[in-house]
Amino acid sequence: MEQAIIVNNLVKRFGRVEALRGTSFTVKDREIYGLIGPNGAGKTTTLRILSTLISPSSGSAEIFGSDVTKSPEKIREIISYLPEDAGAYQNLSGFEYLEFMASFYAGSERLADEMVSEGEKISGLEERLEEKIKGYSKGMNRRLLLARALMMRPKLAILDEPTSGLDVLHAHHVRQMIKSYVDTQGVTVLLSSHNMLEVEYLCHRVALIDKGRVIAIGTPVELKERFKSENLEQAFMEATRLE
Amino acid sequence: MNDLKSLIIKEVKELARDPKIWIGVILMPLIMFPIMGSAINISQRSMMRAMLSASFAVYNEDEGPVVDALLSHLYENNTVLTIETQSLEGAIEEFLETNATTMLYIKKGYSMNVSAGRKARLKVYANLKSLTIAETGSTDSITSLLNVYGYYLSLEKIEGLLNAMDDPSDPRAILYPLSLSAASIIKGNVIEVAPSSILNLIMSQSVMLPVMVMVMLMFAIQMAATSIAIEKEQKTLETLMTLPVSRMTILSGKLAGSIVISVAGAISYMIGFSYYVTSAFSFAPEMTSMTTGDIGLGIQPVGILLLGINIFITLVSGLALAISLSVFMDSVRSAQSLTSFLIIPVAIPAIILMFSDISMLPPSIRLILLAIPYTHSILASKAAFLGDYVIVIRSIAYIAVFTVILLYGAARIFSSERIITARFTSMDIRDILRRGRRDE
Numbered sequence: 204m205e206q207a208i209i210v211n212n213l214v215k216r217f218g219r220v221e222a223l224r225g226t227s228f229t230v231k232d233r234e235i236y237g238l239i240g241p242n243g244a245g246k247t248t249t250l251r252i253l254s255t256l257i258s259p260s261s262g263s264a265e266i267f268g269s270d271v272t273k274s275p276e277k278i279r280e281i282i283s284y285l286p287e288d289a290g291a292y293q294n295l296s297g298f299e300y301l302e303f304m305a306s307f308y309a310g311s312e313r314l315a316d317e318m319v320s321e322g323e324k325i326s327g328l329e330e331r332l333e334e335k336i337k338g339y340s341k342g343m344n345r346r347l348l349l350a351r352a353l354m355m356r357p358k359l360a361i362l363d364e365p366t367s368g369l370d371v372l373h374a375h376h377v378r379q380m381i382k383s384y385v386d387t388q389g390v391t392v393l394l395s396s397h398n399m400l401e402v403e404y405l406c407h408r409v410a411l412i413d414k415g416r417v418i419a420i421g422t423p424v425e426l427k428e429r430f431k432s433e434n435l436e437q438a439f440m441e442a443t444r445l446e
Numbered sequence: 447m448n449d450l451k452s453l454i455i456k457e458v459k460e461l462a463r464d465p466k467i468w469i470g471v472i473l474m475p476l477i478m479f480p481i482m483g484s485a486i487n488i489s490q491r492s493m494m495r496a497m498l499s500a501s502f503a504v505y506n507e508d509e510g511p512v513v514d515a516l517l518s519h520l521y522e523n524n525t526v527l528t529i530e531t532q533s534l535e536g537a538i539e540e541f542l543e544t545n546a547t548t549m550l551y552i553k554k555g556y557s558m559n560v561s562a563g564r565k566a567r568l569k570v571y572a573n574l575k576s577l578t579i580a581e582t583g584s585t586d587s588i589t590s591l592l593n594v595y596g597y598y599l600s601l602e603k604i605e606g607l608l609n610a611m612d613d614p615s616d617p618r619a620i621l622y623p624l625s626l627s628a629a630s631i632i633k634g635n636v637i638e639v640a641p642s643s644i645l646n647l648i649m650s651q652s653v654m655l656p657v658m659v660m661v662m663l664m665f666a667i668q669m670a671a672t673s674i675a676i677e678k679e680q681k682t683l684e685t686l687m688t689l690p691v692s693r694m695t696i697l698s699g700k701l702a703g704s705i706v707i708s709v710a711g712a713i714s715y716m717i718g719f720s721y722y723v724t725s726a727f728s729f730a731p732e733m734t735s736m737t738t739g740d741i742g743l744g745i746q747p748v749g750i751l752l753l754g755i756n757i758f759i760t761l762v763s764g765l766a767l768a769i770s771l772s773v774f775m776d777s778v779r780s781a782q783s784l785t786s787f788l789i790i791p792v793a794i795p796a797i798i799l800m801f802s803d804i805s806m807l808p809p810s811i812r813l814i815l816l817a818i819p820y821t822h823s824i825l826a827s828k829a830a831f832l833g834d835y836v837i838v839i840r841s842i843a844y845i846a847v848f849t850v851i852l853l854y855g856a857a858r859i860f861s862s863e864r865i866i867t868a869r870f871t872s873m874d875i876r877d878i879l880r881r882g883r884r885d886e
Contacts (some may be wrong), residue, residue: 217867254688257863280690290681292456293462306452307689335463416532 205232205267207359207366208253213262215248217249222248222414225262230393231406234384237402238335238395238437239395240412246395247287249412250363253393267358282334282356287364287395289348297332297339297347298323301354308355325380342373349377351386362394366401378405399435409435411442418442449691452697457703461673462710471665471711479718493583501525502588503549505537510557510676519595520550530840538571547584548572550592560599568592590651597621662712662757663764667788669704669711670768675781684866693860708761747829753837756830759842760823763849764792770856773865795821819848833872 208230215223223245230236238246251257253264255275263270290301301322302315309315323332326346331339339347345365352360363406366374366382382405385392396402402409403423411419411426419442420425423435430441461467504526506513520526527546529537534551541549551569555670559566572585604617629642637644677683686696768788775781795815804812804825814823857866 248712251684251866254684255688256684256866263598276692284685284688286681286684288681289685292682293680294460295456299459302454303456304689307449307691351685365820386570 206230206265206430207234207267207381208236208393209250209263209265213249213264214256214260215245215252215253216260222415223252223259223262223320224317225413226412226417228410228417228420230391232391233385233389234403234407235381235392235394237406237409238393238401239397239402239409239435240395240413241397244412245415246364246412248281250284250361250395251395253281254361255279256284267271281358282359282361283352283354283355283359285348285352285363285365291336291344291347293337294335296335297326297328297343300336300347301326301332301351304351305355318354318417321356322350325353326382327376327380331438342369342376345369346380349380353380353388353390356388357390359391359393362392365394366396366398381405388399391418399439401404401433413441413443424426450695453691453696453699454706457616457673457699458706460676461669461703464676465674467669467707471668471707472714472743475711475718477718479715479722483722483724492875493578501527501544501546502584503527503529503544503546504552505529505531505534505549506539506552507534507553507557509553509554510561512560513552516556518597520591524591541571542573545572547575548588549867550588561602578759614708635645645804651868657796660792660824661715662708663760663792663823664785665708665711665715666704666764667768668782668785669708669793670700670765671772671777671781671785672702672789673700674769674772675775675778676866678776678779687866694857696767697856697860699760700769704765705761708765746775746833748835749833749838752835752842753827753830756823756826756842756845757837759845759849760820762786762821763845763852766849766852770852770859773859788796791818792820794818795824799824810868819845 206229208228210226210228213223213226214221219249222243226238226245226249238249248257252259253266253273255271255278258272262429263272265271266278267281271278276446289317291297292303298319303304305315305318305322309318323329326332326349327426328343328346328350331343332347335345336344336347345368348400349362349365352362362382366377369377381392381394384390394402394405408420408422409426410417419429419438421429426435426442427433430438432441462472502524504517506517506521506528527544528560529540529549531537531540537549537551551571551572553567553569556566556568570585570588572581574581600621601617601776604620606622608617629823630637630641630644632644637857674683677686687693697779743748768785771784771788772781775784798811798815799821804815807815820843822844826838826845829835829837829841
């Protein structure tokens with residue numbers, strides 16, 4: 204199977220702070236891969252480097268064969284990134300927002316229309332899409348943004364805390380959206396999360412990150428077995444204790 | 447090209463639908479200026495009405511035959527209240543009880559003095575009840591009535607004397623022996639208009655132009671600084687930066703969107719302002735009767751073209767400056783405080799050049815002003831009107847070089863991760879420098 208992401212010894216420094224200290228992992232094509240770690244572990248920094256927003260201080264990262272620092276334009280064409288606390292343009296309607304985003308990925312008007320109707324379906328917001336985004340709840344906003352990230356069928360979707368701050372109903376809907384989209388469309392997903400249950404439910408494989416380094420990689424079942432834990436949370440605690 | 451179009455449309459929609467911008471930039475000038483103009487107009491008109499309808503009182507102590515001519519001159523076309531008492535004190539008391547604002551006091555011996563060729567004494571009393579301009583105006587109107595009467599009285603006297611001496615001279619020439627008229631020469635053409643009137647016209651134009659350029663730049667800077675801050679505040683910037691569009695296209699979209707809104711703002715400002723000028727000063731039509739075209743100073747097509755280029759480049763440069771700096775601001779509020787800093791290099795040359803010419807300034811101030819690119823925008827606008835195209839082209843070249851440097855800087859910032867990582871919440875310069883060094 205083709206490798207979707209190859210991250211090799213990634214280091215990122217912000218002034219004196221070392222956010223990443225040699226992070227390495229690989230993600231296979233059509234895999235849902237999770238990054239788990241506490242706040243400040245380096246999850247968002249890793250995702251931002253892979254999304255070409257920031258450059259690594261050293262080390263390398265490739266997405267479907269393209270290097271993030273050498274060919275960022277190529278990468279931007281095949282990925283979609285959903286930042287953790289992302290927002291949408293408050294004075295546009297949900298529909299206008301999807302149209303605006305589709306215009307950058309679709310080569311023709313027909314394709315753009317297809318993407319927008321796909322986005323409508325994924326979001327499940329129906330007629331609320333006609334309203335201005337400023338009236339949306341946090342959950343509606345997140346559903347719209349996830350629909351935006353998936354509707355253009357990227358080869359890789361990078362989702363930073365996709366359900367963060369959502370209530371049970373919205374979080375459930377978002378998880379369902381991701382799972383069914385990957386199953387039907389064959390998209391690779393790299394996501395970060397604090398929610399161990401979510402990761403266990405969604406991800407094929409998981410990397411545990413702490414203090415800018417990957418401390419363990421495996422399927423949720425493997426990790427639980429390796430650290431003799433009942434759940435991923437315990438496995439993570441055990442892994443950090445052994446480090 | 448389609449990407450740029452989408453970005454511009456989004457930018458315009460976002461800015462134009464923002465009530466703060468819609469009301470503050472487009473609607474306010476259209477409402478505020480006409481209201482201000484109407485307010486001034488109403489007060490001016492009521493003042494003039496008060497002046498015209500002002501009645502005055504006359505207290506006459508003289509009983510000679512000559513005073514009747516003066517009285518009938520005053521009674522003609524005016525509402526005159528005759529006060530009949532025995533003393534001046536009594537007359538003043540009675541005058542204060544009337545609606546009249548002024549009282550003419552004709553002293554005893556008026557007829558005798560006029561007949562004997564001596565100065566006849568008159569006195570005007572003004573009752574300042576509300577201390578408004580209208581009250582002094584009515585004093586002025588009775589004074590001018592008396593001056594006219596005095597003029598004809600002199601002519602009559604001179605005519606009588608000339609007749610007695612059998613002298614054929616014109617009495618008017620004896621009263622005013624010199625007749626002076628003035629003409630101005632502009633670019634070799636003699637124009638039958640006094641130089642002071644022409645200078646007044648040029649001054650009014652040279653005040654308007656810097657104001658126009660300044661207002662437009664202020665709108666542009668505000669738009670651009672806010673548009674980046676909105677992206678950061680709404681947390682949309684990161685998503686925008688991961689779209690498959692070049693950073694230059696995103697930057698151009700921001701510039702173009704801001705230009706569209708700031709031009710709309712400037713147009714609405716100018717419409718509002720011209721309405722203000724016409725409505726506020728409509729009671730004085732002579733103020734607007736002469737144009738620069740009438741005196742051969744009308745702007746030529748080449749001038750209009752150069753003026754357009756100048757304004758466009760100035761706008762782009764203001765936008766590039768605002769965008770480059772606003773990258774470091776993470777909220778609309780901090781962007782607005784940045785705007786107030788950026789207004790300084792725009793406002794200072796505009797204000798100075800509104801009241802004086804660059805050549806009149808001391809050399810040190812002139813050098814400082816000339817170093818500021820926005821000084822050249824104002825100089826170029828003035829020069830375009832006066833047809834000094836060399837100055838216009840020189841100024842445009844200076845702003846263009848500055849703009850290219852700014853755009854290069856803006857493009858560099860847009861292409862780097864600084865646009866994502868830079869976060870300055872305060873305008874503390876030391877803090878910004880300290881953080882800047884740490885980012886290196």
